[in-house]
Amino acid sequence: xxxxxxxxxxxxxxxxxxxxxxxxxxxxxxxxxxxxxxxxxxxxxxxxxxxxxxxxxxxxxxxxxxxxxxxxxxxxxxxxxxxxxxxxxxxxxxxxxxxxxxxxxxxxxxxxxxxxxxxxxxxxxxxxxxxxxxxxxxxxxxxxxxxxxxxxxxxxxxxxxxxxxxxxxxxxxxxxxxxxxxxxxxxxxxxxxxxxxxxxxxxxxxxxxxxxxxxxxxxxxxxxxxxxxxxxxxxxxxxxxxxxxxxxxxxxxxxxxxxxxxxxxxxxxxxxxxxxxxxxxxxxxxxxxxxxxxxxxxxxxxxxxxxxxxxxxxxxxxxxxxxxxxxxxxxxxxxxxxxxxxxxxxxxxxxxxxxxxxxxxxxxxxxxxxxxxxxxxxxxxxxxxxxxxxxxxxxxxxxxxxxxxxxxxxxxxxxxxxxxxxxxxxxxxxxxxxxxxxxxxxxxxxxxxxxxxxxxxxxx
Amino acid sequence: xxxxxxxxxxxxxxxxxxxxxxxxxxxxxxxxxxxxxxxxxxxxxxxxxxxxxxxxxxxxxxxxxxxxxxxxxxxxxxxxxxxxxxxxxxxxxxxxxxxxxxxxxxxxxxxxxxxxxxxxxxxxxxxxxxxxxxxxxxxxxxxxxxxxxxxxxxxxxxxxxxxxxxxxxxxxxxxxxxxxxxxxxxxxxxxxxxxxxxxxxxxxxxxxxxxxxxxxxxxxxxxxxxxxxxxxxxxxxxxxxxxxxxxxxxxxxxxxxxxxxxxxxxxxxxxxxxxxxxxxxxxxxxxxxxxxxxxxxxxxxxxxxxxxxxxxxxxxxxx
Numbered sequence: 001x002x003x004x005x006x007x008x009x010x011x012x013x014x015x016x017x018x019x020x021x022x023x024x025x026x027x028x029x030x031x032x033x034x035x036x037x038x039x040x041x042x043x044x045x046x047x048x049x050x051x052x053x054x055x056x057x058x059x060x061x062x063x064x065x066x067x068x069x070x071x072x073x074x075x076x077x078x079x080x081x082x083x084x085x086x087x088x089x090x091x092x093x094x095x096x097x098x099x100x101x102x103x104x105x106x107x108x109x110x111x112x113x114x115x116x117x118x119x120x121x122x123x124x125x126x127x128x129x130x131x132x133x134x135x136x137x138x139x140x141x142x143x144x145x146x147x148x149x150x151x152x153x154x155x156x157x158x159x160x161x162x163x164x165x166x167x168x169x170x171x172x173x174x175x176x177x178x179x180x181x182x183x184x185x186x187x188x189x190x191x192x193x194x195x196x197x198x199x200x201x202x203x204x205x206x207x208x209x210x211x212x213x214x215x216x217x218x219x220x221x222x223x224x225x226x227x228x229x230x231x232x233x234x235x236x237x238x239x240x241x242x243x244x245x246x247x248x249x250x251x252x253x254x255x256x257x258x259x260x261x262x263x264x265x266x267x268x269x270x271x272x273x274x275x276x277x278x279x280x281x282x283x284x285x286x287x288x289x290x291x292x293x294x295x296x297x298x299x300x301x302x303x304x305x306x307x308x309x310x311x312x313x314x315x316x317x318x319x320x321x322x323x324x325x326x327x328x329x330x331x332x333x334x335x336x337x338x339x340x341x342x343x344x345x346x347x348x349x350x351x352x353x354x355x356x357x358x359x360x361x362x363x364x365x366x367x368x369x370x371x372x373x374x375x376x377x378x379x380x381x382x383x384x385x386x387x388x389x390x391x392x393x394x395x396x397x398x399x400x401x402x403x404x405x406x407x408x409x410x411x412x413x414x415x416x417x418x419x420x421x422x423x424x425x426x427x428x429x430x431x432x433x434x435x436x437x438x439x440x441x442x443x444x445x446x447x448x449x450x451x452x453x454x455x456x457x458x459x460x
Numbered sequence: 461x462x463x464x465x466x467x468x469x470x471x472x473x474x475x476x477x478x479x480x481x482x483x484x485x486x487x488x489x490x491x492x493x494x495x496x497x498x499x500x501x502x503x504x505x506x507x508x509x510x511x512x513x514x515x516x517x518x519x520x521x522x523x524x525x526x527x528x529x530x531x532x533x534x535x536x537x538x539x540x541x542x543x544x545x546x547x548x549x550x551x552x553x554x555x556x557x558x559x560x561x562x563x564x565x566x567x568x569x570x571x572x573x574x575x576x577x578x579x580x581x582x583x584x585x586x587x588x589x590x591x592x593x594x595x596x597x598x599x600x601x602x603x604x605x606x607x608x609x610x611x612x613x614x615x616x617x618x619x620x621x622x623x624x625x626x627x628x629x630x631x632x633x634x635x636x637x638x639x640x641x642x643x644x645x646x647x648x649x650x651x652x653x654x655x656x657x658x659x660x661x662x663x664x665x666x667x668x669x670x671x672x673x674x675x676x677x678x679x680x681x682x683x684x685x686x687x688x689x690x691x692x693x694x695x696x697x698x699x700x701x702x703x704x705x706x707x708x709x710x711x712x713x714x715x716x717x718x719x720x721x722x723x724x725x726x727x728x729x730x731x732x733x734x735x736x737x738x739x740x741x742x743x744x745x746x747x748x749x750x751x752x753x754x755x756x757x758x759x760x761x762x763x764x765x766x767x768x769x770x771x772x773x774x775x776x777x778x779x
Contacts, residue, residue, distance in 0.1 A: 098743060127745070210610035210611035221725060224725055224727050285640075288728070304611065427743070427744045428746060431744060439727050
């Protein structure tokens with residue numbers, strides 16, 4: 001009896017001790033691995049002296065950028081890590097938007113998060129006012145120096161600057177095959193009317209072969225519908241102009257304002273036109289069941305469509321070995337405005353928010369806003385598909401022609417730049433009704449008015 | 461997590477030690493010592509979150525202002541939520557009935573045949589596949605490729621979905637199965653039935669085998685056979701098992717989320733309460749509405765659970 005008791009006691013002590021080990025292993029782990037010593041030595045550390053010695057510190061980064069696009073990011077931190085001694089722990093997640101909020105709620109935020117929607121930043125500041133640290137002084141000075149004022153505005157909530165701009169993309173692009181255009185004697189259109197005329201020309205020339213001028217896909221898992229919102233945003237900018245666009249975002253005019261209805265009608269004249277879509281993919285409803293990644297592929301694979309409106313980052317979707325250049329297999333032209341002189345530009349980007357105010361976090365945020373980082377990132381992305389609005393970015397470091405064109409458009413002050421509307425609107429609209437209603441508009445042929453009324457009703 | 465495990469180990473350790481030390485404790489004290497941690501954890505992990513969710517459902521989107529029953533009013537009056545509730549109702553009615561019916565008929569048909577084991581394995585296998593896995597399989601079954609007009613045969617996309625290939629072989633047009641409501645909900649429901657029929661078949665088959673041989677024999681001597689044997693002997697004999705199967709599947713169906721999220725993401729009017737609850741809470745960050753939907757789900761499941769428990773208890777009494 002006594003022996004059994006003792007054995008039980010020992011087992012108990014052992015299990016408690018084992019658990020103790022487990023706890024220490026989990027909380028104290030994560031010692032930084034120094035495996036990049038071989039690469040060191042040739043980096044010029046002069047620009048990093050301002051950050052001081054940060055040896056032994058770690059900055060955690062949480063983003064929605066996952067493989068394969070994460071490696072260039074991780075590589076671009078090397079100079080910072082080598083010169084300051086700090087370690088950057090990178091974590092990407094496809095569930096980023098929902099999980100960031102869960103982590104904030106649980107009091108376990110990352111040090112740094114790359115937030116792709118200013119609307120989400122506003123939500124976070126509103127719901128967790130004490131969690132977000134304002135952008136560090138050094139970073140703010142960089143943003144003032146190297147970015148257009150509007151970019152600082154997108155990262156500002158109620159007068160406080162919370163999100164420093166990181167990457168950027170241009171959405172007002174139409175992908176096409178320069179070779180096929182040349183073969184048919186088609187010119188890149190410079191006005192909206194020319195674009196429609198070209199579409200009609202393609203219908204006249206090729207409908208007998210089953211080819212259509214446009215192809216499109218708006219499927220994107222949880223976020224199905226967002227490519228269709230981009231279409232509407234681009235058209236609002238073109239038919240109603242930037243001022244109306246701003247009123248629309250801020251809900252100073254209702255979502256179902258007649259001016260927005262006009263723009264939606266214009267989108268419908270392409271996306272819901274059986275003669276125009278959906279080249280190689282089916283009828284109008286197939287736009288909803290095709291993923292945006294696959295949407296433009298018929299341009300290359302079987303030539304059943306000629307044009308695909310999608311952002312600069314679509315460059316990454318072409319099969320490996322595709323020549324993406326102005327005289328190659330595929331390239332993109334600027335989605336024309338009402339006339340050749342009115343050239344509004346729709347774009348997007350990510351913003352760096354800090355959830356800790358330790359010196360190494362502030363230093364890392366400052367590094368991300370510096371020209372050093374932008375250039376390091378451009379060099380670390382040899383296959384292209386990345387660009388930033390940082391004026392210190394040397395275009396020569398951008399390897400792909402489409403990135404150079406994007407950088408050129410972003411830097412052009414004549415261009416009336418506007419940020420993606422759905423990313424700026426409250427989540428209930430921007431990540432909710434706007435997506436689902438545009439999907440229903442295409443998939444179930446829901447009427448223009450019903451769609452706009454439903455989105456207006458969902459505005460919080 | 462780790463804190464919870466540590467707490468569990470420490471508390472259980474203390475309980476074990478105390479029980480070990482004091483030999484002469486009254487039995488109620490021993491029982492209480494073992495029950496208390498469980499009760500505490502149920503309070504902490506189940507009751508308190510439930511109360512907190514109910515509280516949150518009466519507040520606005522970030523839980524700051526009291527809005528009364530607004531969230532519920534919205535859930536029952538706004539068009540998009542009505543569709544969600546309607547879909548959930550259809551799921552809960554159709555899946556348990558059809559899955560149980562298929563399972564029962566199948567169990568009776570293969571009972572005591574030569575290939576019984578093999579036939580049962582076939583139907584039971586889908587049970588081993590996760591809902592997400594099953595959804596991906598079925599999305600391929602429904603996959604759509606158009607037949608393009610005026611396009612030469614060599615450029616026609618090949619049907620890779622089984623259903624559409626069957627339609628094409630029959631000389632019909634391929635369909636977008638998941639796109640047009642209300643039929644698309646039924647195509648999703650098929651997936652759930654495919655998974656659950658195996659469960660129904662297994663439980664019901666065991667129940668059928670438990671029917672005493674003399675009863676079957678007596679019925680046969682009285683001239684019963686075929687359908688009438690099924691109607692008057694088999695079904696009444698396994699009634700408790702049938703009820704348990706139907707209610708269990710109904711509970712699983714109420715919280716269906718994975719299938720809808722994987723196959724359509726709740727688009728095209730296919731959303732159900734559990735999926736909408738996730739969307740509202742985590743994607744659109746409307747905590748109040750999410751909580752209200754969770755409470756609605758909770759209220760809907762209570763009668764089914766109560767009935768299920770009562771039936772289980774009654775079945776045990778008989779034994």
